[in-house]
Amino acid sequence: MTEEEIKTTIFQLLQRIAPETDPSRLMPEENIREALNIDSFDALQFIVAINEKLNVDIPEEDYGKTSNLKSLLAYLTKKLKE
Amino acid sequence: MSEMIKITYREAIKQAIRDVMQNDERVFLMGEDVGNYGGAFAVSKGLLKEFGSDRIMDVPLSESGFTGAGIGAALAGMRPIVEVMTVNFSLLAMDQIVNNASTLLHMSGGQLNVPLVIRMGCGIGRQLAAQHSHSWEPFFAHVPGLIVLSVGTHEDARGMLISAMQSLDPVILFEYTFMLNLEKEIPADSGTVEIKKAKVLREGNDISLITYGAGVYKCLEAAEVLGQEGIEVEVIDLRVLRPMDEETFLTSVKKTHRALVVEEAWKSVSISSEVVSRIMEKAFFDLDAPVERLCGVEVPIPYPKHLEDASIPQVSDILEKVNKMLKP
Amino acid sequence: MIKFQMPNLGADMEAGTLVEWRKQLGEFLHRGDIIADVETQKGLIEIEVFEEGTLEKFLVKEGEKVPVGTVLALINDGKSEVTESTVSGEEIQKPEIHPIEDRKEIVHENTELGERIKISPLARKIAEENRIDISLLKGTGPEGSIVKKDIEKAISEVKKPIKDAEKEADKTKEISVKPSGPTSDAMRMAVAAAMSKSNREIPHYYLEKRMDMSKAMDWVKEANKDRPVQNRLLPVAVLIKAVAKALDEVPDLNATWENGLHRKNEINIGFVISLRSGGIVVPAILQSDSKTVDEIMETINDIIPRARAFKLRSSELSQSTFTITNIGEGGADKVFGLIYPPQVGIVGFGEISEQPFAEEGMLGIRPVVDVTLAADHRATDGLIGSRFLAALNRHLQNPEEL
Numbered sequence: 001m002t003e004e005e006i007k008t009t010i011f012q013l014l015q016r017i018a019p020e021t022d023p024s025r026l027m028p029e030e031n032i033r034e035a036l037n038i039d040s041f042d043a044l045q046f047i048v049a050i051n052e053k054l055n056v057d058i059p060e061e062d063y064g065k066t067s068n069l070k071s072l073l074a075y076l077t078k079k080l081k082e
Numbered sequence: 083m084s085e086m087i088k089i090t091y092r093e094a095i096k097q098a099i100r101d102v103m104q105n106d107e108r109v110f111l112m113g114e115d116v117g118n119y120g121g122a123f124a125v126s127k128g129l130l131k132e133f134g135s136d137r138i139m140d141v142p143l144s145e146s147g148f149t150g151a152g153i154g155a156a157l158a159g160m161r162p163i164v165e166v167m168t169v170n171f172s173l174l175a176m177d178q179i180v181n182n183a184s185t186l187l188h189m190s191g192g193q194l195n196v197p198l199v200i201r202m203g204c205g206i207g208r209q210l211a212a213q214h215s216h217s218w219e220p221f222f223a224h225v226p227g228l229i230v231l232s233v234g235t236h237e238d239a240r241g242m243l244i245s246a247m248q249s250l251d252p253v254i255l256f257e258y259t260f261m262l263n264l265e266k267e268i269p270a271d272s273g274t275v276e277i278k279k280a281k282v283l284r285e286g287n288d289i290s291l292i293t294y295g296a297g298v299y300k301c302l303e304a305a306e307v308l309g310q311e312g313i314e315v316e317v318i319d320l321r322v323l324r325p326m327d328e329e330t331f332l333t334s335v336k337k338t339h340r341a342l343v344v345e346e347a348w349k350s351v352s353i354s355s356e357v358v359s360r361i362m363e364k365a366f367f368d369l370d371a372p373v374e375r376l377c378g379v380e381v382p383i384p385y386p387k388h389l390e391d392a393s394i395p396q397v398s399d400i401l402e403k404v405n406k407m408l409k410p
Numbered sequence: 411m412i413k414f415q416m417p418n419l420g421a422d423m424e425a426g427t428l429v430e431w432r433k434q435l436g437e438f439l440h441r442g443d444i445i446a447d448v449e450t451q452k453g454l455i456e457i458e459v460f461e462e463g464t465l466e467k468f469l470v471k472e473g474e475k476v477p478v479g480t481v482l483a484l485i486n487d488g489k490s491e492v493t494e495s496t497v498s499g500e501e502i503q504k505p506e507i508h509p510i511e512d513r514k515e516i517v518h519e520n521t522e523l524g525e526r527i528k529i530s531p532l533a534r535k536i537a538e539e540n541r542i543d544i545s546l547l548k549g550t551g552p553e554g555s556i557v558k559k560d561i562e563k564a565i566s567e568v569k570k571p572i573k574d575a576e577k578e579a580d581k582t583k584e585i586s587v588k589p590s591g592p593t594s595d596a597m598r599m600a601v602a603a604a605m606s607k608s609n610r611e612i613p614h615y616y617l618e619k620r621m622d623m624s625k626a627m628d629w630v631k632e633a634n635k636d637r638p639v640q641n642r643l644l645p646v647a648v649l650i651k652a653v654a655k656a657l658d659e660v661p662d663l664n665a666t667w668e669n670g671l672h673r674k675n676e677i678n679i680g681f682v683i684s685l686r687s688g689g690i691v692v693p694a695i696l697q698s699d700s701k702t703v704d705e706i707m708e709t710i711n712d713i714i715p716r717a718r719a720f721k722l723r724s725s726e727l728s729q730s731t732f733t734i735t736n737i738g739e740g741g742a743d744k745v746f747g748l749i750y751p752p753q754v755g756i757v758g759f760g761e762i763s764e765q766p767f768a769e770e771g772m773l774g775i776r777p778v779v780d781v782t783l784a785a786d787h788r789a790t791d792g793l794i795g796s797r798f799l800a801a802l803n804r805h806l807q808n809p810e811e812l
Contacts, residue, residue, distance in 0.1 A: 020686060037686070040644050041714050051639040060634045060642065339532050339558060370532040370558040371551060410552045 006054070006076050010069070013049045017042045028070040056080065084269045092262040094239035094272075095125050095201075099163065101273070102247045103133055106161055109247065112139040112148055113165030113201075122167045123203055123262055145174035149200065153183050153252075156198040161247060168214045169204035169256070176221075183252040184227030195250040199243065205296045206346055206394050207260035212382035215259075215390075217347035219295065222254045223323040223356070229253045230324040231277055234298030236266040238321065241275035248274075258296045280321050280330035286314030289404055290334040292357055293344040294320040297395065301344055304400035313408060323353055328360045335361055339370035342403055346394045349377035376403055412461050412485040416470075418478045419450055419727040420604060420692070420750070426450045427475040428482060434538060437465050439485060444723070446482070451600035453691075453720025455727055463487035472543075528555035536561045542568065597689030608748045612667075613787040616746055619799045621806055622769070623762050623777040626652075629809035633703075645762060646736055647707040649779075650679055651812045653734055653757055654698035656801035663798050664731050666752040667789045680730030680750065681710070683717045691717045692750060694730035703812055734759070744780040754789035757802070758782040 014023035018036045026035055033043055047058050047066070056079045058066060066072045089097075103109045110133075111126060117140040120127030130138040141148040145166060152164040166172045172179070179200065186194045206215045223230045229251055233239050239257070246253040283298065284305050291301040298319045305315035316334050320326070335341045341361060343354035354375045361373050376395035384390050416426050427449040433439060445459045463485040470482045527544055529537070533556050537544050542564045544556055551557035626648050634642045654677050657664040665673045678694040685691065693713050695706060716722055733756040735747045745758035760780040767776040781802065785795045805812060 018686065039684070040646065041710065044639075044642060044644055047642075048639045057639060060631055339530075367531045367535045370530040371555075407552075410550070 001054075001080055003073060003077055006073060006080070007069075009053055010050075010072065010076075013046060013053060014038075016049070017046055026069050029068045031067055032069065032072070033067070050076070054080065084271045086267040087270045088265050088267055089236060089240070090263055090265050091236055091239045091258075092123065092125055094236050094268065095233075095243065095257060096127070096129070098240055098243040099126065099129065100132070102161075102163075102244055103129075103137060106247070108159065108161040109163065110137040110139060110155075110160065111163045111165060112141050112152060114141060114143060114167050116140060116165055121165070123259055125257075125262070126165075145171050146178055149175035149178040150182065152198050152200070153178060153186075153196055156196045156252075157186070157194055162198055163243070163247075164198065164200045166200060166202045168210070168259070169202045169216055169218045170212075170214055172200075172202050172218070172222075175200075179222070179228070179252070179254070180225050184225050187251065188227065196252045197247075197250050198252045199246045199249075199255060200252070201243070201255045201257055203259045204256050205258035205260050206378075206383050206390060207296070209385060209387060209390060210259075210383075211385040215383045217295070217345070217378060217394075219256055219323050219345075220347050220352045220355075223326075223353060225324070227251070228324055229277070230256070230322070232256045232295040232321060232323055233258065234293075234295045234319045234321065235283070236264075237268045237272055238275055240268055240272040242277060242321075245274045245277045249277075253277075256295060260296070261299070264299075277322060278325075278327060280327040281319045282316060282330065282334065283319050284315065284317040286316040287338055288314045288316075288408060289340040289342060290316045290318060290331065290338045291342050291344060291400070291404070292318045292320065292331050292334075292354075294323060294353065296346045297344040300395065300397050301400060304397050304404065307397070307401055308404055313404065315404065320353070320357070326356060326360075328357075328364065331357060332361065332365050335365045335373075336368045339368055340407060341369075341373045342376065342400070342407060343373065344376045344395050344400060346378045348380045349375060350380065352377060371407060374403060374407060376400060411466065411489065412463055412487050413481040414445070414459065414461075414483045414485050416448070416476050416478050416480045416482055417457060417724055417728055419448075419455055419724060420600075423450055423478055423600070424603075425475055425477045426455075428470050428472055429454060430472055430541065431468060431483075432456075433465050435465055435468065439463055439465055442725075448724070451596045453722070455722055455724050457724040459485070461485055461487060528553055530555060530557050533558050533561045537564075540565050540568075597685070597687075601689055604750065605748050608751050612749050612751060614749060614784045615787045615792055615795065617783045617785075617792065617795045617799055618744065618780060619782075619803060620765075620767075620778050620780050621803045622767055623779050623806065626806050626809045627762070627777050641704075643703060643707050644710070646759075647703050647710060648806070648809055648812060649736070649759055650681065650695060650698055650706050650710075650734060651701070651703045652802055652805040652809075653732070654679055654701075655805045655812065656798050657732055658699050659801045660794060660798040662790050662794050663755040663785060665754050665789060666731070667754050667786050668752050671754070671789045674731040676729070676731065678729045678731045680733040680753075681713075682733065682735040683714055685718060691720075691722065691727075692730060692733060693717050693722050693726040694728075696725065696729065732756070744782055746782050747784045749784055749786055754786035755795070755798075756784050758784070 011023040014036060018038060021036045023036065026032060051057055054076065056076055065075045099111060115122050116126045117130040117135060117138045126138060149164055152162040155162045166175060183196045183198060186196050204217060219230065219232060222228055229249060231242050231246060231253060233242050233256060242255060246255055283302060291305065293301045301317045305317050308315050316338055318331050318334055343357050345352060345354050347353060354377055358373045358375065376399055379393045381393060383393055429447040429449045431446050433445050439445060439459050439462060441460055441462055443459050444456045446457045448455050448457050466484040466486040468483050470476055528549060529544055530551060536558060542561055547556050547560050547564055549556035549560055627645060630643050630645050630648060657677050661673050664677050665671050676697055677699040678696045679698040680692040680694050682690050682692050695709050698706060732753055733750050735745055735756060735758045742760055744760040747756035747758045749756050762777050762779045764775050765778045766773055767778055781799060783795050783799055
């Protein structure tokens with residue numbers, strides 16, 4: 001999976017959780033939850049969705065690495081190569 | 083599948099009579115002109131010679147008398163077949179049939195069965211006018227204690243009498259005189275038939291045609307024509323008019339959701355009245371249209387051919403009615 | 411005979427539209443059965459029945475909008491005397507008492523039949539099973555009657571858009587369809603009405619306490635360590651359970667105020683859910699005290715998506731006995747709530763954040779949360795409120811016992 005594909009997937013999943021937003025306009029280092037107004041329940045749904053879609057299990061201690069687009073992409077790319 | 087043979091309705095009945103007479107010495111046939119004349123409609127032709135006058139018995143013109151004699155013989159351990167030449171004359175025997183044959187089992191506290199079979203020639207279509215043609219099945223079907231069978235097909239002509247002879251209770255067998263010369267194919271080994279159930283003669287999903295007796299072949303013919311137009315008609319021969327087998331036609335109506343009842347008897351207080359009532363009572367919520375009826379016109383049966391034809395439902399009437407019901 | 415009334419699904423509800431009867435006349439109703447769908451300012455709510463009996467008579471037709479308390483149907487419970495029933499089975503708000511003459515008129519008006527529709531018995535049966543409104547159909551049967559074919563056509567037309575939508579949804583599963591619900595205006599008005607009433611009628615008092623969340627957060631982290639993502643807990647589940655236990659100790663806050671304090675037997679915690687389109691809904695987590703933290707989390711997982719899709723049940727909207735607001739999450743440090751009448755308290759959790767925290771002469775950085783309680787001063791005094799916060803804090807320091 002290319003980084004671009006991962007990005008598209010992330011956008012799709014975010015769009016599903018926050019339908020009225022446009023995740024593609026996220027800045028790389030912008031806090032995703034703040035920018036898209038995602039609460040903890042939806043954040044967990046996002047993690048669940050990533051798990052189901054990409055088969056990547058993000059342990060709770062890694063939640064911090066998922067806060068912005070740049071770090072999330074890097075994290076997922078690394079995880080997918082493992 | 084066994085071999086098929088071509089046979090007339092008359093021949094089928096005659097073979098049935100011979101069968102039962104050969105197999106049970108207690109059986110004898112009594113009726114007006116059944117012996118020397120060979121039967122008013124030639125059904126028993128030749129039987130006198132074969133079985134002798136003790137068993138093929140000509141009787142005086144007294145329906146009440148000889149039907150009563152038949153009941154007495156049955157009570158005494160015989161297995162009589164009483165032939166009533168036409169259904170019109172049966173009214174003269176009504177007292178014996180209703181007040182004796184049908185009630186004795188009850189009145190004797192279950193001690194006395196009346197194993198009697200009364201065959202009646204009936205039906206319309208031979209220009210025999212109001213003296214000799216009527217459909218009075220409803221009269222008899224009204225009476226508890228009787229088993230009333232209607233012989234609508236050749237297979238039943240061959241088998242119903244044989245089965246009826248096994249009954250311990252009085253059976254009225256309606257035979258349709260206009261069909262006597264009609265030839266059809268039946269299995270060569272035809273014999274006893276079920277006499278408790280109606281029969282689905284043709285399967286279909288669009289409408290149930292419920293009929294008996296003279297209506298059976300007309301409905302089958304109509305169904306054939308409608309089938310070519312793409313209308314799938316289910317044809318049910320009631321066969322047993324008392325005790326009526328409602329399960330068969332209710333099942334059918336629950337499948338097709340539409341029903342047309344066809345009979346030659348007068349419409350009011352008829353077999354069709356009973357069928358329609360039971361559909362209302364037990365299949366109302368499966369109906370997609372009102373149940374309809376085609377019955378005899380309520381007049382004495384006329385003599386002229388065109389009026390006689392007009393007095394009872396014909397194939398063309400059935401076709402028209404079904405089309406109207408399905409394509410309003 | 412039970413009079414089944416238009417339920418009050420919250421202090422802000424004055425009327426509801428009966429959208430659909432979900433049961434048929436003569437049907438036997440069990441406790442908890444869904445009897446009807448009612449459209450309120452908070453969306454389409456499934457109304458449950460809390461009595462048993464046979465559905466005797468509809469007094470309100472589908473599509474009619476009637477005030478809270480209006481008798482919608484009669485349920486025959488085999489008793490001759492008439493009892494009243496709202497969905498909650500509790501006296502949330504008594505309907506205005508109409509003179510008897512008025513009621514008669516309502517009944518008369520509602521049972522009067524319009525022009526009779528010609529429809530075959532079979533077609534009617536299929537229509538009822540598939541909830542097809544026959545008044546909109548044109549019959550093609552004898553005498554213009556509606557027959558099976560007409561219903562089947564109607565069903566296929568109803569189902570087609572749904573199927574298409576499903577297909578569409580399958581195709582673009584990632585792009586969520588916005589749930590259909592009340593307009594944001596209606597929602598805004600509903601919130602406005604409830605909160606105005608609260609502010610107008612309830613003399614609030616406020617208490618605040620900062621609580622150490624390190625043990626609770628550690629416990630959650632530990633619990634989540636070996637769990638698949640789908641089963642992970644959120645700290646809010648722990649907070650809800652702790653509140654339920656604290657309420658069990660301070661029952662005067664698990665109550666309503668209606669000309670006096672009425673304690674409630676069940677602890678049903680209303681949980682404020684903000685809608686992305688604006689407005690809030692407050693579904694109840696029924697019997698929160700007897701649920702485990704895991705069960706509360708399961709309930710949250712079930713209820714939040716349904717709340718957002720406006721698919722809540724009447725019991726979830728009408729039976730809460732206390733409210734939690736968690737709005738501080740991701741934003742404010744503290745939240746001072748307005749009580750949802752006729753309840754007598756609301757607890758607010760701010761954001762859980764790392765703060766300097768002193769304990770036993772030591773200063774450390776710990777995750778803490780600022781907890782507020784707004785309570786009805788008619789019902790309780792500050793001492794009771796204070797006891798509640800203390801109890802809550804104690805439970806949060808002993809998460810393993812929750």
